[in-house]
Amino acid sequence: MTKCAILGASGHGKVIAEIAELNGFKQIDFFDDRWPQTLQLEHWHIIGDTDSLLSCIQRYDLVFIAIGDNAIRIQKQQELMQAGGHFGVLVHPSAVVSAYSVLDIGTVVMANAVVNPFAEIGKACIVNTAATIDHDCVVADGVHLSPGAHLAGGVKVGTLSWIGIGASVKQLVSIGRNAVVGAGAAVVMNISDNQTVVGVPAKPISRKG
Ligand SMILES: CC(C)(COP(=O)(O)OP(=O)(O)OC[C@H]1O[C@@H](n2cnc3c(N)ncnc32)[C@H](O)[C@@H]1OP(=O)(O)O)[C@@H](O)C(=O)NCCC(=O)NCCS
Numbered sequence: 001m002t003k004c005a006i007l008g009a010s011g012h013g014k015v016i017a018e019i020a021e022l023n024g025f026k027q028i029d030f031f032d033d034r035w036p037q038t039l040q041l042e043h044w045h046i047i048g049d050t051d052s053l054l055s056c057i058q059r060y061d062l063v064f065i066a067i068g069d070n071a072i073r074i075q076k077q078q079e080l081m082q083a084g085g086h087f088g089v090l091v092h093p094s095a096v097v098s099a100y101s102v103l104d105i106g107t108v109v110m111a112n113a114v115v116n117p118f119a120e121i122g123k124a125c126i127v128n129t130a131a132t133i134d135h136d137c138v139v140a141d142g143v144h145l146s147p148g149a150h151l152a153g154g155v156k157v158g159t160l161s162w163i164g165i166g167a168s169v170k171q172l173v174s175i176g177r178n179a180v181v182g183a184g185a186a187v188v189m190n191i192s193d194n195q196t197v198v199g200v201p202a203k204p205i206s207r208k209g
Helices: 011-022 050-059 070-082
Strands: 003-007 027-031 044-048 062-065 196-198 203-205
Touching: 003 011, 003 050, 011 027, 011 062, 027 050, 044 050, 050 070, 062 070
Parallel strands: 003 027, 003 062, 027 044
Antiparallel strands: 196 203
16 A cells, blocks of 8 residues: 555645655545646645546555545535545544444544444545544445534534534434535534524524635
8 A cells, every 4th residue: 555646735634645645655646727827735735636636546556535525525526536546534543433433435534533333424525623523423435524512412414514513413413415614513413305404502693615
């Protein structure tokens, strides 16, 4: 296990690259659609765009998508899996992930995050720095749990939803698909598909951005 390709030369990509290195990958190659205008991300090299990666994907032991946008991340992962890319899970060495939890491919668990027993996490999810997912939670594909966000036991989060930094979700609450929970919110009731909520307790708003 030596060669890792990362699509998305962003700040998030830097974090993914370091976690890959900590997991023993010796060669990290970045790909980004800003190539060839951009050739470098810190000390890492950007060696091609998505098409370049598609043409050499089977040379890599691990392919990872480092794109923050949930919908684009999952769409790129599907495209690269169909092209034969080897996807896996990346876990920072300081994270605590229960042996009784299940994490699907393309998901990253960052530093100091905790995933407790019988939690299920789908494909291409981001469990960001110091986020926690308690027992029996079900987190669907393409979800982003931002730094310091907390899901209590038995919470369900639908596909492509984004839980903002420092938000907390009460036990057994269901969050729909493509929902957004604002930074610092306390979610105490179920959230519908496509709804954005903010505040303590969290209430719906219409998104401007
Ligand atoms: C919820 C969120 C997505 C809304 O973004 P937006 O649609 O651009 O909304 P706006 O910034 O225009 O704010 C709309 C209203 O909601 C309020 N609001 C926005 N986010 C809020 C939050 N987290 N808590 C409380 N109120 C919030 C604004 O003050 C504004 O109120 P007003 O209409 O009275 O002026 C965004 O504010 C947020 O919290 N994002 C999460 C960021 C994050 O977690 N980053 C981590 C990345 S790893």
